[in-house]
Amino acid sequence: MPTLLAVPNFSTAEAGPIEALEEALSAGATVLDRHTDADHGRTVLTVAAAPGPLGEALLAAAEEALAEIDMSEYRGAHPAVGALDVCPIVWLRPEQRRTARVVALELGARIGEAGVPVFLYGELAATAARAERAYFRNGGLAELWLRMEGGETAPDFGPPLPHRSAGATLVTARPPLAAFNVELEGADLEAARAVAAGLREAGGGLPGVRAIGLLLSSGRAQVSTNVHDPLAVPLARVVSAVRELAAPLGARPVEAELVGLVPAGAVAGYPADVPIRGFDPDRHLIERRLAAVSD
Numbered sequence: 151m152p153t154l155l156a157v158p159n160f161s162t163a164e165a166g167p168i169e170a171l172e173e174a175l176s177a178g179a180t181v182l183d184r185h186t187d188a189d190h191g192r193t194v195l196t197v198a199a200a201p202g203p204l205g206e207a208l209l210a211a212a213e214e215a216l217a218e219i220d221m222s223e224y225r226g227a228h229p230a231v232g233a234l235d236v237c238p239i240v241w242l243r244p245e246q247r248r249t250a251r252v253v254a255l256e257l258g259a260r261i262g263e264a265g266v267p268v269f270l271y272g273e274l275a276a277t278a279a280r281a282e283r284a285y286f287r288n289g290g291l292a293e294l295w296l297r298m299e300g301g302e303t304a305p306d307f308g309p310p311l312p313h314r315s316a317g318a319t320l321v322t323a324r325p326p327l328a329a330f331n332v333e334l335e336g337a338d339l340e341a342a343r344a345v346a347a348g349l350r351e352a353g354g355g356l357p358g359v360r361a362i363g364l365l366l367s368s369g370r371a372q373v374s375t376n377v378h379d380p381l382a383v384p385l386a387r388v389v390s391a392v393r394e395l396a397a398p399l400g401a402r403p404v405e406a407e408l409v410g411l412v413p414a415g416a417v418a419g420y421p422a423d424v425p426i427r428g429f430d431p432d433r434h435l436i437e438r439r440l441a442a443v444s445d
Contacts, residue, residue: 156204157197159193160234162191163188171218178203178210181195189364192235194329201249219315227364229287229290232312232313236321262307266309267310271286276306283360291317326413330388333370334372334373336396336399337399338365338371343363344363371401406427411439414436
């Protein structure tokens, strides 16, 4: 069976829950990468498996997240509404698209049966307004709870209100994207937010780019992005745009990081003066990582 990827995002940076989540996933899938960020309050795992085992492994991890993570204690800087906050099923070739969609829909239904409301986003969204994760995340879990309670927003699967501890989960199927963060020197939170506003597609910036500005515990400002088509908009272009937007504010990009894996084409022509922290092509490029575990 052809391999699919999944990139579940969990709202925790604590070692105990992360170990339990990895163990749950490893029972049916290969864990390719783990990225934990204490400032974001988030752990992103990249896993690979055939469609059937992948769905089972993700359901096991969703149930583990329900048991291990309490959203009432969430203090991360990254917007989140659930213990298993986001779970995209990722196809690598166009012919896998339909299979990925089926896996995503089946997983959403089963997480709903476990007592956690599930919202479909991206190309699986019921309406154009629900395609963006921000539609559900704006205002956090408390705001989503009020909207669900008032009947404004209903889940695609599961109960009509968030789970008391696990919140809600967002599910989709999509091709690979790049979760890419750029750190700025000489910028405060306001400047980072201004750069993010100019960078994202909704603000007239790069196509398919979503961005928010954050302040890290180190004191450095960060522009956190999702690049929906990193082959059409490679990371070098993102850095160039950040550089242009930051310069009038007296700031400049100095370092970056990848969250998870990217296609090799995403790093073509990448500038040496904004190094990607800890970057290893064998670990962070999808093609190389999959080849390594297939050997």
